[in-house]
Amino acid sequence: MDWHILAQQLVNGLTLGSIYGLIAIGYTMVYGIVGMINFAHGDVYMVSAYLTAICLAVLFSFGIDSLPFALLATLATTMLITAAYGWTIERVAYRPLRGAPRLAPLISAIGMSLVLQNGVQLSQGAKTQGVPSLIPATLRFGEGHDFVQITLVQLMIIVVSLTSMAALTWLIQRTSLGRQCRATQQDRRMAAILGINTDRIISMVFVIGAAMAAIAGVLVTLNYGSFDFYIGFVTGIKAFTAAVLGGIGSLPGAMLGGLILGLAEALFSGMVNTDYKDVFAFSLLVLVLIFRPTGLLGKPEVEKV
């Protein structure tokens, strides 16, 4: 293995990992507070990929070709609409089920995921869609055939995800909303008794998670340029793997888990086999859940009787 291939895979893995981390935040926050897997989260990410393409197409059809403005406007619009999706999903499919048998919200989440997937397929068609490559520039290190290249989009992905994770950490650690979130996560009933509107907090968590997934959706769409209605499923499970790996319920865990999973997957596909990289990721999920279900940074779950 040459050093430049290794370095290239590290760069790819870092990009992939920060995306997984962004999506994993949605899983981990919801699991931390409500204790359920939001199966529709991966599909929310898929919706944001479609929204990105639609938004860019509309902007360009109006002749707006200032790239920074177009990107910012796309990001803002996508985050807004995707957040509305997160809010609605919680309101429609999960809130009526508080206190129902344990299986019920999970099944309802699967139903929601099917609705989103098929709704998008029905309205947008089943074929693979795409966006034009807007930022073709790349940075190259090394000479001749031995080089490592980082596209500007990859750089953007790493910077933007690190920034948004930092912003989110600040939000959770420093603001009043964040404090309420943490309180709700620790003990929902007690938080409600102490005057926190826990329903509102749960909605906010869904909104924040969806907005993070929207950022990931925009970045991935710009990076790969193509997507279809099925991408939410695979990416969703992998992001969930990242959340579990890091310790579900823990925000830094989600980021760490995302980075580890992304790096592991990139190295695996670079060194072993590209065909089996999804098998590798899923096997990792199974292994982690068997041997360390609390993840790297998670706290052990106490069974309450």
Next chain:
Amino acid sequence: MPPVAAAPSTTGVRWNLVFRQAVLEATAAFALALLLLGPIVGLVLDGYQVKNELQRPLLIAAIIAVGRFLVTLAMHTPTGQAALERFNARRRQPGVLVVSASESNQQRWWLLIIVAVSLTLPFLASKYWLTVLIQAMIYVLLGLGLNIVVGLAGLLDLGYVAFYAVGAYGLALGAQYLDLGFWSALPLAAMLAALFGGVLGFPVLRMHGDYLAIVTLGFGEIIRLVLNNWLEFTGGPNGVSAPAPQLFGLEFTRTARDGGIPFHEYFQISYDPTHRFIFIYLALFLIVCLMVVVVTRLRNMPIGRAWEALREDEIACRALGINHVLVKLSAFMMGATVGGIAGVFFATYQGFINPMSFNFFESALIVAIVVLGGLGSTTGVIVAAVVLTILPELLRAFADYRVFAFGVLMVLMMIWRPRGLIRPRRRAFEVKGLCR
């Protein structure tokens, strides 16, 4: 959600306030629906351009707004209040309904009629409907199998399709490499599926609820991806062909391939390609009947009761000394076996399989069958499987909306009746001759 707080008053509702609230809520619903659906439904991607179809989201949003308005108004009438009360009461119903022995005896006549109709149906149906019936039967079998795992034992298995795939590939690859026929593959594939169930079940048993669901989902995907990528062994996306079934060595083809005598020559009847399907249907029907009997018996046996007890409260069961590992493992393996048998039938009826038939949607569909039928209710599962496979055939025009409707149904069912449409029944055992 409809406002629950509004007290039912007999002295009259302040309708002007209610009306204002309804208008406000309808407007909000309209705006939200437009925000959600506007871009996704209204602007259709066409290459790097979009086509403007904004009238669609406007229409949907208008329908939602009107619906919301009417619902809010209706919730304030006495009838609406009563309906809401019933709705909430239904959600609080307990899981199992206990019926006395005399009550359940009345169902026997129905059973006879259903069996008679099911047995004559294949001889009357056209080839197209015969294939639909076979498909329905396969889903009944799958539903019954998953019902043991999800409905009775309460372990949500989202990778059930993996065992289905093991059965189907067991037949196809067994025929290809080991020269197995349908009848020899049937028990072997079932055992193989049970083995897979055990292999998956054993490490997974330490988890419960959501973790279990996601691990089984991952396992199902692993199996599908391996089938898809292992080109040399499984044929990858190109699939493999499965052998046609035989009845005591009689083939259902026009001319015998391996030197035997075809079915129609042996019985001196004219050749008809539907014979094969009738045979598959009848064999399937027998297996389904067998399964129903087995499951009913099991539910009354200690193992079945342990499954259900474990579903209701695992910690209490462990405290009472039930070996939860053994109990869960038995449910898993039992379910997997049934899935494997269904897979063999699927392969032989299709004659050809590829990994596309075993994706996550298939698993979700089987879960939907179990959930809609009522977790744990055998009758419910059978009805749901038949309805969910035959209804889309009747409504061909709406075939595209099938998955969408399943998703909506799953959400609504969970809100309306988290325990399923038909509540599982259990016969009461009446103790006679004991002093009170």
